[in-house]
Amino acid sequence: MTKMLMKGNEAIAEAAIRSGCKLFFGYPITPSTEIPEYMSKKLKEVGGTFLQAESEVAAINMVYGASATGVRVMTASSSPGYSLKQEGLSYLAAVELPAVIVDIMRAGPGLGGLGPTQADYFQITKGGGHGDYHPIVLAPATVQEMVDLTMEAFDLADEYRTPVVIAADGILGQMMEPVEFPKGSSKDLPHKDWAATGAKGREKVNVSNYCLTNEIGERNCLHLQKKHEYIKPRVQRWKSYKTEDAEFIIVAFGTSGRISETAVDLARKEGIKLGLIRPITLWPFPEKAFEGILDQVKGFMSVELSTGQMIEDVRLVVNGKVPVKFFGKQGGMTPAPEEIVTSFKAQFGLE
Amino acid sequence: MEEKMVFAGFGGQGVLFMGKLLAHAGMLAGKNVTWIPSYGPEMRGGTANCSVIISDNRIGSPTVDEPTIAVVMNGASFDKFVDKVKPDGDLFVNSSIVDRTTDRNDINIIKINANDLAYDNFQTSKLANVIVLGHLLAKKNILNKEIIFKAIDEMVGEKRPEMVEINKRAIELGMSV
Known part of the structure; x- marks a missing residue:
């Protein structure tokens, strides 16, 4: 394999495309902007669609809709934009939709600054949005890991039906290092029989989670809790x-x-x-x-x-x-x- | 071997390109390399710079606080980096534009009138950056000419194949002066 010199942000975007990501919704923000920029150029070449949303809130809800149809989808932002996505992230977790969300962290709190930080750790790992949930969170330390973990993120998201967050920072996003792109994964992943793909000839599916009785609410929460416990021993990497x-x-x-x-x-x-x-x-x-x-x-x-x-x-x-x-x-x-x-x-x- | 380098100048002088070309060549030579631009608010206000590390070892931080080699293409960059260069380090100065001096006598100052050389030989200032890079390669034994030429073939050849030869001539000019 030949090595290429790439920015971390570009490497994430290219790895996503090679992982079969077909839709990207986002709103540009330094230091993550090369991700939407790269997607806007390259996604159409593989029959996908890039769409610049009117806001981060819109983008994450577009991710919800896209994922509900079973397609591989990603969004990316940096800290203030990641904050805006929290409600949607909570909704994705609640209905167990696979999606990859990238946070190229920059200094906070508030509008903060453009420099690198890891201060979104609590927000990313402890849920971030309301309710009891955890996305799987992957933290690359090299541009090569940004490739490898992005590819793994899509598989983990599909395997466990969960949002997966890639937590990097401004240095990793902006830095260039040599990278190689491995062949796409051939992992045997579960069929997405829950996806809203058109109900011709089958029962309709409903990808939403509003619970009108507390008993159903409890059942859903216990189910998520059980899933977290199932993921915990299986997905640890270091x-x-x-x-x-x-x-x-x-x-x-x-x-x-x-x-x-x-x-x-x-x-x-x-x-x-x-x-x-x-x-x-x-x-x-x-x-x-x-x-x-x-x-x-x-x-x-x-x-x-x-x-x-x-x-x-x-x-x-x-x-x-x-x-x-x-x-x-x-x-x-x-x-x-x-x-x-x-x-x-x-x-x-x-x- | 490990060199921690900074390339600085104003927008349009091609300092990010210089760093990328060198990092690309370092990659082709099988070295560990990192390249990172100044992406924050510091790049607003006219100056741009990038940090490049080429090393036989794994690279921890890609940012460079004390460069072993700094290249300054304009006066503002000279002011910014002259006191940061590591003792015994090298400061390459584009003397066509920079007329500053320093009291420091613990670093090597290497002047090259890159804009004049570019005008005289190629009738454009745009290759001043590549001439300085050629000069740097001649003075510092980091990477050989063949590897840089291969990097030019790959990087320039991809987007501007008609510019490959002139870039190579600019490297050679910088090496010869």
Whole structure:
């Protein structure tokens, strides 16, 4: 396979097209705009349709309608736009519609700034919209992973009938790296017998979820809860780096994950046995990555581009056994690996 | 081997292209590469820049705070990056436009009158960026000419095949001065 040099945003768009995505609805926003831009050029070449919606709210509801017909569909935005999509996302989750939603995070809160951040972690992983639901959340750290995880996102969405969110940031969206496109997946996925494809010769289907009795409401919620529990052990993904003999471990995803990998190498040069767990699924959180190492490790540090959000999930897994510290950058800033090592050593008294 | 580079100038000087061409060539040479533009509010106001890292190792952060090599095509970019270049690093200055000086004596300043060379040889300033890139490649042993030519074949050839030869001549001119 030949390598291509591509921006992360373009790589997501191309991977979506190669995954059979036929419809894209969106509204441009920096730093995610290359996704709709690429789709507007290329989707028609494969018989698909790109449509610039009048707003993010409209776009996510168009995704609902498109997905209800069984077609592969995607939308993409950046933090303020992702916020606007929450109601629609909750509706998609409620009726179990597969869709891929991309958030190329930029600094918040509010209109914020254009710099990279991971401060949408709570919003993305804990539901974001109203009601009890979780989308599957995938966090790439390289442009190649933006390809691989976008392809996987469409399969996961269809396999589990759920919205899947790709959580990246402005650096990953804007950066170019070499990528290869693997052949599309040949996974055996369930037939979409629930899709509204025209009711000729069969019972009509209804892709909506308004519950006029609490009993039906409870049944639906229990069904979703059961599905979450089914997904949890099956979909966890992560990368461990130098954890085998680690006495301390950094937990970091996406951009802060790749910077932390350099920090681990720097610390190792000083003789400190530091390792890295890089979650790739943010929901479900990769609890399995911590199995077997909790007894060997003296402490964890969560490194995030936020004031500390994923750290709560790390603490749930660590469950008070050892200290869990935090180092973060906010507002569009990213840490240098040296800063991470300095903070780590100071917080664990290793100076 | 690892070089952390910044290419800066005003819009239209082709600084993003310079970085892309070098990153593309680095990819063809089997290196790890990243390229990232300044995409935020800093690009509003006339200057554009991109950061390129070429490395034998995996690249953590793609952003470059302390470049080992900086290329400045205009005065504003000189002002912005002259104090950021790493000690013993190289600052390539487009002396056709930039008349600034610095007190720093811990970096190498390499001047090239790229716009004049472009006008004199190709009757356009548009190839000044490629001439500087050729000069950079001659001074720094990052990638060889064959790889850059292959990158030009692929990148320029795809969209503007008629521009391939003149880009190669601009690289050679930059290498020879």
